[in-house]
Amino acid sequence: MATMLEEPEVRAAGLVPDPMLPTPYLIQRAKQETDDTFTLELLPEDSSRAFSFAPGQFNMLYVFGVGEVPISISSDPDDVPLLKHTTRVVGTVTKTMRQLKRGEAMGIRGPFGTHWPVEEGVGRDVVIVAGGIGLAPLRPALYRLIREREKYRKIVLLYGTRSPEDMLYRQELEQWRGKFDLEIQVTVDRAASSWRGNVGVVTSMIPRAPFDPSNTLALVCGPEVMMRFTVMELLRRGVAAEHTYLSAERNMKCGIGWCGHCQLGPTFVCKDGPVFALHRIAAILGKSEI
Amino acid sequence: MIHTLEPILKEHPFFQGMEERHIQLIAGCSMNVRFEPGHLIFHEGDAADHFYLIREGLVSVQFVIPHRGLTTVLTVGNGEVLGWSWLFPPYRWHFDARAQQPTHALAFDGKCLRGKCEEDHDLGYDIYKRFMQVVTERLEATRLQLLDMYGNHA
Amino acid sequence: MGTIQVMTSEPLQVGDNVVIEREHLEHLLRALVDRGCEVIGPTIREGAIVYDHLASTEDLPEGWTDEQAGGKYQLKRRKDNALFGYVVGTHAWKRFLCPPQQRLWQAERNGKGLQIVPEARTAEARYAFFGVRACELHAITIQDKVFLDGPFVDRNYRARREGLFLVAVNCGQAGGNCFCVSMNTGPRATSGYDLALTEILQDGRHYFLTEIGTTRGAEVMSSVPHQAAGDDDRQRAERVLDHTTRHMGQRLDTRGIKELLYRNYEHPQWDNVAERCLSCANCTLVCPTCFCTTVEDTTNLNGNHAERWRRWDSCFTVDFSYIHGGSVRATPRSRYRQWMMHKLATWIDQFGVSGCVGCGRCITWCPVGIDITAEAGAIRASDLVKAPAGQSKDSA
Numbered sequence: 020m021a022t023m024l025e026e027p028e029v030r031a032a033g034l035v036p037d038p039m040l041p042t043p044y045l046i047q048r049a050k051q052e053t054d055d056t057f058t059l060e061l062l063p064e065d066s067s068r069a070f071s072f073a074p075g076q077f078n079m080l081y082v083f084g085v086g087e088v089p090i091s092i093s094s095d096p097d098d099v100p101l102l103k104h105t106t107r108v109v110g111t112v113t114k115t116m117r118q119l120k121r122g123e124a125m126g127i128r129g130p131f132g133t134h135w136p137v138e139e140g141v142g143r144d145v146v147i148v149a150g151g152i153g154l155a156p157l158r159p160a161l162y163r164l165i166r167e168r169e170k171y172r173k174i175v176l177l178y179g180t181r182s183p184e185d186m187l188y189r190q191e192l193e194q195w196r197g198k199f200d201l202e203i204q205v206t207v208d209r210a211a212s213s214w215r216g217n218v219g220v221v222t223s224m225i226p227r228a229p230f231d232p233s234n235t236l237a238l239v240c241g242p243e244v245m246m247r248f249t250v251m252e253l254l255r256r257g258v259a260a261e262h263t264y265l266s267a268e269r270n271m272k273c274g275i276g277w278c279g280h281c282q283l284g285p286t287f288v289c290k291d292g293p294v295f296a297l298h299r300i301a302a303i304l305g306k307s308e309i
Numbered sequence: 310m311i312h313t314l315e316p317i318l319k320e321h322p323f324f325q326g327m328e329e330r331h332i333q334l335i336a337g338c339s340m341n342v343r344f345e346p347g348h349l350i351f352h353e354g355d356a357a358d359h360f361y362l363i364r365e366g367l368v369s370v371q372f373v374i375p376h377r378g379l380t381t382v383l384t385v386g387n388g389e390v391l392g393w394s395w396l397f398p399p400y401r402w403h404f405d406a407r408a409q410q411p412t413h414a415l416a417f418d419g420k421c422l423r424g425k426c427e428e429d430h431d432l433g434y435d436i437y438k439r440f441m442q443v444v445t446e447r448l449e450a451t452r453l454q455l456l457d458m459y460g461n462h463a
Numbered sequence: 464m465g466t467i468q469v470m471t472s473e474p475l476q477v478g479d480n481v482v483i484e485r486e487h488l489e490h491l492l493r494a495l496v497d498r499g500c501e502v503i504g505p506t507i508r509e510g511a512i513v514y515d516h517l518a519s520t521e522d523l524p525e526g527w528t529d530e531q532a533g534g535k536y537q538l539k540r541r542k543d544n545a546l547f548g549y550v551v552g553t554h555a556w557k558r559f560l561c562p563p564q565q566r567l568w569q570a571e572r573n574g575k576g577l578q579i580v581p582e583a584r585t586a587e588a589r590y591a592f593f594g595v596r597a598c599e600l601h602a603i604t605i606q607d608k609v610f611l612d613g614p615f616v617d618r619n620y621r622a623r624r625e626g627l628f629l630v631a632v633n634c635g636q637a638g639g640n641c642f643c644v645s646m647n648t649g650p651r652a653t654s655g656y657d658l659a660l661t662e663i664l665q666d667g668r669h670y671f672l673t674e675i676g677t678t679r680g681a682e683v684m685s686s687v688p689h690q691a692a693g694d695d696d697r698q699r700a701e702r703v704l705d706h707t708t709r710h711m712g713q714r715l716d717t718r719g720i721k722e723l724l725y726r727n728y729e730h731p732q733w734d735n736v737a738e739r740c741l742s743c744a745n746c747t748l749v750c751p752t753c754f755c756t757t758v759e760d761t762t763n764l765n766g767n768h769a770e771r772w773r774r775w776d777s778c779f780t781v782d783f784s785y786i787h788g789g790s791v792r793a794t795p796r797s798r799y800r801q802w803m804m805h806k807l808a809t810w811i812d813q814f815g816v817s818g819c820v821g822c823g824r825c826i827t828w829c830p831v832g833i834d835i836t837a838e839a840g841a842i843r844a845s846d847l848v849k850a851p852a853g854q855s856k857d858s859a
Contacts, residue, residue, distance in 0.1 A: 043577050064576065
């Protein structure tokens with residue numbers, strides 16, 4: 020006699036019981052950020068299906084009949100149910116996603132993965148080093164830090180991109196610089212003559228950035244090589260390895276630990292990450308073809 | 310006699326841990342300078358007889374490239390070192406340096422300092438060690454810029 | 464049914480041993496069918512033993528055995544009529560718990576919107592696996608950790624797993640590529656079964672010493688003619704197991720194996736095996752613990768109907784690790800390393816146990832006969848980095 024099955028486990032933040040079933044979301048706005056990067060703003064078709072998320076988590080975004088990709092959530096975690104996803108056009112799915120218009124539907128599964136331990140920054144300086152599109156998964160952490168500004172001491176954002184045209188959220192950065200007690204330094208790898216700001220790799224801003232390494236939480240996100248060298252500079256400056264966190268990326272098919280694709284050494288990026296404490300992946304970062 | 314710039318040198322991270330007598334020797338070759346935005350500090354090909362420690366401001370390392378105009382490959386800011394060509398023959402600058410912002414700096418007479426390093430090898434060794442550090446950091450940073458880390462290589 | 468059936472008078476308990484005569488084994492199969500199970504067990508198809516639907520015990524490979532070596536598999540006739548006188552065949556039981564392809568959902572597009580249509584929760588087939596080896600029992604519990612113990616539970620897997628009835632078989636012989644003893648997964652089935660049989664052929668008698676593993680097993684046995692087991696029955700069973708234990712085809716030294724492999728990511732043996740490995744993915748197909756799948760999104764020609772399917776996948780494919788325009792593991796060397804490292808080392812950090820149960824299938828079904836025990840042995844023999852002081856290579 021088959022026994023009655025109990026209700027399946029439900030993830031705390033999500034309401035959908037079957038984690039492989041997408042929830043329909045409608046596009047509110049599609050915004051071109053740079054020549055190959057865009058942001059979609061989405062609301063659930065059925066408002067009772069909204070979910071909350073923690074900064075650093077990602078969703079699996081489904082484009083009807085084309086496929087699904089993992090994209091970090093880059094909206095304000097305290098402004099749900101609105102979701103924002105910033106992504107680059109890198110393949111068929113993202114290329115099709117870019118063509119979608121306001122009012123069209125997509126499927127969303129999530130939120131998945133580990134989050135930035137913003138709470139570890141309470142009473143400390145917080146230094147955020149972002150490279151390229153790496154600012155997108157960090158933006159929710161910034162929103163949270165700003166919202167609870169008084170809990171943290173210095174907040175420093177170091178942001179490097181390829182060129183001024185590749186910078187994300189420029190207006191927002193300007194606003195933050197003006198309104199809140201944040202130190203924001205940006206730099207580019209290459210610039211036209213009209214650029215009057217810093218030119219140089221983002222890691223070179225670390226030695227002189229205004230934070231106290233003996234009491235700092237560091238959050239790092241960007242291309243893997245940028246993260247490796249950023250970590251090197253942070254440690255050289257005296258930031259504790261135990262308070263340094265990175266966000267990693269690998270191919271994902273399920274996002275929930277079943278398909279095996281996202282393995283990075285002994286970790287699954289979808290459930291042990293994407294946010295990792297440095298010690299968890301330090302040994303395999305930089306090893307070839309892991 | 311204590312040169313008025315000695316305390317400033319001692320404070321600067323670049324000279325951290327330097328022997329007192331070496332600081333004095335160097336202080337004798339140094340002076341305070343100011344640049345307005347747009348000021349051409351030195352030009353590619355000029356005799357490299359100085360180096361600068363930026364105290365506050367921003368300086369662009371630039372190249373004049375036909376059809377591309379002035380191209381900045383690096384900016385040097387607060388607390389950073391500008392220029393090491395004074396240390397190595399033929400002692401000529403390999404790029405332009407232009408102030409982007411109002412800039413306060415310490416300027417050092419490289420020719421004078423070269424002479425002192427030849428006389429006092431201990432001083433020379435210390436100076437070269439510190440500059441090698443800067444050169445390696447710039448080289449590593451340049452390599453990262455070359456890698457085009459943020460480029461869409463799909 | 465002319466023979467006298469002697470049954471024990473008291474209800475059976477977990478842990479009891481009974482004896483089923485060979486001619487009564489069919490009752491066990493019938494008892495499972497009567498309780499709504501589809502019985503799956505070993506049977507011969509195209510010259511190999513596979514797991515498939517059993518209509519009766521006549522479908523079992525009576526009187527057959529298998530000879531296995533690197534890249535070699537051959538069935539041979541036995542001198543006796545043993546029903547389970549062979550070891551493991553091609554694929555494992557995993558295809559019944561996590562099918563090679565499953566549709567996850569369908570979607571309809573209407574105007575700008577989309578509607579997801581989940582699969583109807585039809586009654587899952589209830590399986591009875593008839594003839595599960597000890598190594599395979601372990602493999603099933605290892606896959607349980609992936610699909611039941613993580614932050615998300617695979618409900619389809621759980622439904623099949625909960626309805627599953629397991630009749631284990633203690634191996635009466637060791638295969639040419641078997642090394643369950645090295646992996647501590649056999650040859651004796653110790654837990655996870657409803658019933659465990661040890662086939663005994665001696666002095667003209669042919670019977671099964673049967674251990675009751677669960678109350679479900681006890682309940683099923685109440686429909687099967689059986690006798691109490693005696694000490695001599697138990698001793699014969701012990702001798703069978705002892706014989707099997709001492710004749711393993713392969714050995715894998717597992718002492719400190721995780722640390723050994725972790726410090727040998729750049730060992731030249733990986734280049735050596737890369738020259739032989741075809742990246743054909745056979746090993747992942749036949750391995751009872753490999754669980755990787757992929758997701759395939761399809762659409763019809765009109766573009767208004769879409770489906771998502773989940774299919775078995777293999778880390779040996781080039782685009783398994785594809786990201787941002789390239790694969791992280793672009794070379795066959797790195798992909799073989801990934802598979803073996805995962806199986807023997809990172810699996811331990813992920814799930815608390817080794818991913819390998821010593822069944823030897825990967826050795827048998829590799830077209831070029833790559834032997835995981837030999838590869839591990841080669842790395843151990845010329846370990847690039849000696850173990851740190853205080854930790855001898857002999858420590859567990």
